[in-house]
Amino acid sequence: MTTFKLDIRDVTKRYGEAVALLPTNLQVAQGEFLTLLGPSGSGKTTLLMMIAGLTETSGGQILLDGRDITQTPAYRRDIGVVFQNYSLFPHLSVFENVAFPLRMRKCAEGQVKAAVQRSLDMVRLGHLAQRLPRELSGGQQQRVAFARAIVFDPQLVLMDEPLGALDKKLRDELKLEIRKLHGELKKTIVYVTHDQDEAMLLSDRVCLMNEARVEQIAPPVALYERPRTRFAAGFVGESNLIQGTVRGGAIAVGQGMLSTAHADLLPVEGRPVTVLVRPERLRIVAVPDAAALRGRVVDVIDLGAVRRLTIAGEHGDTLTMTMLGGDQPVSPGATIALAVAANDVVPLAEDAS
Amino acid sequence: MKTASSRFLLFAPAALLLGLFFAAPIANFLTQGFVDGTGSLTLEHAQRIWEAGTYTQVMLASVKISLWVTLLSVIVGYPAAYVLANADPKRKSTWALLILLPFWSSFLVRTFAWIVILGRQGPLNAGLVASGVSERPLDLLYGWAAVVIGMTNVLVPFAILTMVGVMERIDRGLMVAAGTLGARPVQAFFRIYLSLSMPGVTAAALLVFITALGFFMAPALLGSARETMITQLVIQQVTELVNWPFAAILCLLLLGTALVLFVVFDKMVGLSTLSGQADRHSAGASAASRRIVGALGDMLAGLAEILRLSPPTPGRGAWSTHWLAVLVILFLIVPLVLLVPISFSGREFLSWPPSDVGLRWYEEILSSPAWLDAAWRSFAVAFLTTLLCLAVAVPAAFAFQRLKGAGASAAFAAMIAPLLVPRMVIAVALFYVYARLGLVGTVAGLVIGHAVIALPYVFIAIIAVLKTYDRRLDLAAASLGASAFATARHVTLPLIAGGIASAALFAFVISLDELNVALFASGGMQSTLPKLMWDEATLRFSPLLAAVSTLVLLAMSAVVLLAARLRSAS
Ligand SMILES: Nc1ncnc2c1ncn2[C@@H]1O[C@H](COP(=O)(O)OP(=O)(O)O)[C@@H](O)[C@H]1O
Ligand SMILES: [Mg+2]
Numbered sequence: 001m002t003t004f005k006l007d008i009r010d011v012t013k014r015y016g017e018a019v020a021l022l023p024t025n026l027q028v029a030q031g032e033f034l035t036l037l038g039p040s041g042s043g044k045t046t047l048l049m050m051i052a053g054l055t056e057t058s059g060g061q062i063l064l065d066g067r068d069i070t071q072t073p074a075y076r077r078d079i080g081v082v083f084q085n086y087s088l089f090p091h092l093s094v095f096e097n098v099a100f101p102l103r104m105r106k107c108a109e110g111q112v113k114a115a116v117q118r119s120l121d122m123v124r125l126g127h128l129a130q131r132l133p134r135e136l137s138g139g140q141q142q143r144v145a146f147a148r149a150i151v152f153d154p155q156l157v158l159m160d161e162p163l164g165a166l167d168k169k170l171r172d173e174l175k176l177e178i179r180k181l182h183g184e185l186k187k188t189i190v191y192v193t194h195d196q197d198e199a200m201l202l203s204d205r206v207c208l209m210n211e212a213r214v215e216q217i218a219p220p221v222a223l224y225e226r227p228r229t230r231f232a233a234g235f236v237g238e239s240n241l242i243q244g245t246v247r248g249g250a251i252a253v254g255q256g257m258l259s260t261a262h263a264d265l266l267p268v269e270g271r272p273v274t275v276l277v278r279p280e281r282l283r284i285v286a287v288p289d290a291a292a293l294r295g296r297v298v299d300v301i302d303l304g305a306v307r308r309l310t311i312a313g314e315h316g317d318t319l320t321m322t323m324l325g326g327d328q329p330v331s332p333g334a335t336i337a338l339a340v341a342a343n344d345v346v347p348l349a350e351d352a353s
Numbered sequence: 354m355k356t357a358s359s360r361f362l363l364f365a366p367a368a369l370l371l372g373l374f375f376a377a378p379i380a381n382f383l384t385q386g387f388v389d390g391t392g393s394l395t396l397e398h399a400q401r402i403w404e405a406g407t408y409t410q411v412m413l414a415s416v417k418i419s420l421w422v423t424l425l426s427v428i429v430g431y432p433a434a435y436v437l438a439n440a441d442p443k444r445k446s447t448w449a450l451l452i453l454l455p456f457w458s459s460f461l462v463r464t465f466a467w468i469v470i471l472g473r474q475g476p477l478n479a480g481l482v483a484s485g486v487s488e489r490p491l492d493l494l495y496g497w498a499a500v501v502i503g504m505t506n507v508l509v510p511f512a513i514l515t516m517v518g519v520m521e522r523i524d525r526g527l528m529v530a531a532g533t534l535g536a537r538p539v540q541a542f543f544r545i546y547l548s549l550s551m552p553g554v555t556a557a558a559l560l561v562f563i564t565a566l567g568f569f570m571a572p573a574l575l576g577s578a579r580e581t582m583i584t585q586l587v588i589q590q591v592t593e594l595v596n597w598p599f600a601a602i603l604c605l606l607l608l609g610t611a612l613v614l615f616v617v618f619d620k621m622v623g624l625s626t627l628s629g630q631a632d633r634h635s636a637g638a639s640a641a642s643r644r645i646v647g648a649l650g651d652m653l654a655g656l657a658e659i660l661r662l663s664p665p666t667p668g669r670g671a672w673s674t675h676w677l678a679v680l681v682i683l684f685l686i687v688p689l690v691l692l693v694p695i696s697f698s699g700r701e702f703l704s705w706p707p708s709d710v711g712l713r714w715y716e717e718i719l720s721s722p723a724w725l726d727a728a729w730r731s732f733a734v735a736f737l738t739t740l741l742c743l744a745v746a747v748p749a750a751f752a753f754q755r756l757k758g759a760g761a762s763a764a765f766a767a768m769i770a771p772l773l774v775p776r777m778v779i780a781v782a783l784f785y786v787y788a789r790l791g792l793v794g795t796v797a798g799l800v801i802g803h804a805v806i807a808l809p810y811v812f813i814a815i816i817a818v819l820k821t822y823d824r825r826l827d828l829a830a831a832s833l834g835a836s837a838f839a840t841a842r843h844v845t846l847p848l849i850a851g852g853i854a855s856a857a858l859f860a861f862v863i864s865l866d867e868l869n870v871a872l873f874a875s876g877g878m879q880s881t882l883p884k885l886m887w888d889e890a891t892l893r894f895s896p897l898l899a900a901v902s903t904l905v906l907l908a909m910s911a912v913v914l915l916a917a918r919l920r921s922a923s
Contacts, residue, residue, distance in 0.1 A: 052533055053532075053533075054529055054532065054533070073532070073537075074529075074532040074533050075532050075533075075534075075535050075536055075537050075538075076535075077533075078535075079533060080533065080534075081530070081533040083526060083529075083530060085524075085526060087524065087526045087527050087529070087530035089527055089530075089531075089545055090527075090549070091545075091548050091549055100531070100534050100536070100544075101534035101535045104534060104535035104536045104540065105535055148534065149533075149534075152534070152535065
């Protein structure tokens with residue numbers, strides 16, 4: 001049996017009566033980039049802080065390399081943490097900030113110099129080593145915090161919304177940089193964000209969290225293609241949720257029938273079901289057949305590259321559809337027929353409540 | 354539009370008060386040290402002081418005592434300040450009240466308490482004899498230790514409040530971050546927290562030292578002739594020998610020491626740290642001292658590890674600090690509490706435990722015209738002082754807020770200047786001019802003197818509130834058609850009322866407790882409460898003073914609690 005880099009077993013956190021994290025299981029492989037994605041208050045920070053040893057667990061075990069570290073104090077865990085507000089020591093220079101973990105580990109001065117320089121060069125800040133943190137821009141501070149968290153070659157790096165305090169442009173830039181650094185360093189990283197773009201771009205796997213528990217763990221594309229619940233479908237990407245009834249392994253929607261390649265996910269015959277169809281997976285068909293939905297175009301937004309249609313479906317729901325621009329124009333008021341491939345019709349479980 | 358001239362007008366009351374009754378009198382008085390009978394310049398007095406030798410000895414002794422008091426106050430105050438600064442909001446107000454109550458209670462009363470505790474018939478000796486540690490009562494009073502303990506007790510709250518201002522601005526996340534980087538809690542404390550709190554420690558040390566240097570109550574009441582401090586000599590020169598030149602030179606020595614320290618402090622840390630504001634030099638300690646302190650932290654952490662003192666799990670281990678803080682608060686409060694039982698003693702002299710319990714002393718006070726008269730005068734003076742301080746400080750604070758750069762620094766330094774000058778110097782200088790203005794023995798003379806002394810506290814309290822006030826609300830009011838006056842009346846003042854109330858409290862309590870000015874300017878007839886208490890105590894400490902102290906404590910606690918209630922209500 002392979003041991004995971006990080007193995008979280010039934011870890012839970014309560015604050016008095018309130019539950020911040022229900023018993024949770026999560027495994028992270030060596031070198032993996034795992035993102036905890038979820039709305040604010042879903043327990044991401046709580047979980048991360050328990051891994052770091054900064055919050056006590058209310059139950060469960062945390063294993064690092066197969067070793068139980070649940071009771072190990074933070075300073076002995078060998079886990080690097082990047083905080084949202086960076087937490088750089090304001091009285092220490094950039095160099096001393098990055099050197100701090102090495103000094104705590106009583107490294108020789110020569111080693112410290114070399115490692116700090118290497119680390120700072122990696123985040124392209126080698127030339128600013130003598131500055132104080134307040135003399136740096138937000139993006140630069142963020143990179144110092146990253147350098148400080150990796151300089152001591154930790155077993156694991158945790159990052160809690162590290163880009164949260166930056167503006168959009170800088171965020172996009174640093175996102176790519178973190179991706180590149182992960183590729184070079186091959187560190188195991190657990191990253192917290194509420195931004196789905198960040199999660200999609202960076203992660204090997206995404207752990208979607210909602211209301212103090214794990215909703216779904218999957219690679220980004222799988223999470224997009226085959227979310228299991230309404231919440232997952234709605235949180236990642238845009239979605240059409242279509243109500244229907246199970247009939248003969250397909251879904252009856254008003255007059256039409258949608259067939260699905262994921263019939264194993266359907267409830268029993270005759271039960272109501274919600275299926276997900278992503279807006280870009282809908283196609284307009286000239287010759288309507290049984291496997292089609294009908295509707296009237298209500299609104300067209302032409303963005304040049306793409307075109308977004310709002311369609312009032314005959315079955316009652318409103319549908320959103322995105323298509324490439326440049327084709328023959330569609331005008332509001334037109335009645336159209338829509339088809340979708342069986343593989344793109346994803347039955348959803350009702351949300352666990 | 355606010356113009357430079359209207360800003361100038363807002364500063365005018367402050368400039369007038371400080372110019373006429375602070376700067377000019379001090380300059381006038383101090384020059385007396387360097388003029389002879391004919392009015393020409395001379396170094397004769399300075400030379401005689403130097404040659405007499407005793408004066409320089411007393412100065413050195415004063416510095417030595419003050420240094421000890423400073424060291425102890427900072428060390429004793431640090432854990433309490435740490436706990437207060439890091440307490441969660443629910444507990445914080447309780448901690449704050451426990452520390453503020455002794456802070457607000459009278460200097461004189463707190464000094465009295467040590468006469469009781471350390472006296473031959475006091476509870477400490479009673480305890481020592483009863484427990485068999487000592488056969489006879491020990492001479493704990495009238496010595497170096499009694500003076501240092503008494504002064505430390507009075508000055509610890511100052512140190513705490515100064516340090517808390519800086520500690521509250523230290524990001525708690527930094528200690529957490531240090532933990533994830535491999536620092537044990539002790540190491541993180543020494544390498545991060547201590548360094549970052551250094552400006553506060555330095556500021557506290559400075560304030561305590563300068564205040565201690567100007568003390569005369571504790572050495573006079575708790576010490577022997579060997580603990581005579583420089584201010585006692587000043588009083589002697591003025592009241593017994595009427596030797597103004599000598600008094601002036603001694604005051605100059607005192608003032609010079611204070612100013613040199615302030616300049617050094619401003620260069621190193623920045624004066625504004627005193628008001629708990631900007632951190633121009635937040636880098637804190639120098640690299641060298643940081644390395645030493647860091648190494649010390651590593652050593653202690655290693656030691657703690659060996660002794661298994663290190664907290665095993667995160668989030669724990671604050672207990673030892675809490676206990677230290679509780680001890681500090683007991684050290685501050687117990688002496689005050691001990692005065693209460695003494696006040697019910699029916700004996701002529703102090704004894705422990707109190708016997709012949711009754712209300713004898715209270716009856717004596719309440720039927721004594723002298724005490725009632727002094728009490729009435731003290732409250733009237735405190736009330737008028739408060740009004741005067743607010744009238745002067747509020748406009749100045751508004752004007753100050755719009756200043757920037759060098760102008761702001763200069764205005765700030767001018768407004769807090771009375772804080773940097775030992776009170777004794779202010780009091781003697783005022784006495785020197787009051788004599789010629791006919792203000793000796795008048796309520797006006799007392800009020801003006803008290804206002805000069807309280808002004809810096811009031812000013813700092815008000816600018817602190819204005820700092821937190823969102824000026825855009827004024828702009829919004831103006832855009833809605835409110836005139837400058839209407840804006841101030843309907844928007845600004847109601848919002849800052851809580852802050853103004855605490856500033857007023859400063860003025861009131863400082864005035865109520867002020868002894869220096871009354872020592873000279875009350876002219877013997879127009880005595881204030883502290884002056885009368887002081888006169889009594891220098892003769893003999895009887896349970897009567899314990900009863901007066903109890904009443905003063907009650908009155909001051911009532912004022913402080915009322916203010917706390919008002920503030921939380923607003
Ligand atoms: N110290 C605390 N005391 C009480 N409740 C807390 C505390 N910290 C977090 N919580 C609660 O736990 C839940 C999860 O919080 P958190 O982990 O910070 O969420 P996220 O990081 O996903 O936004 C929230 O409902 C929050 O209110
Ligand atoms: Mg969070």
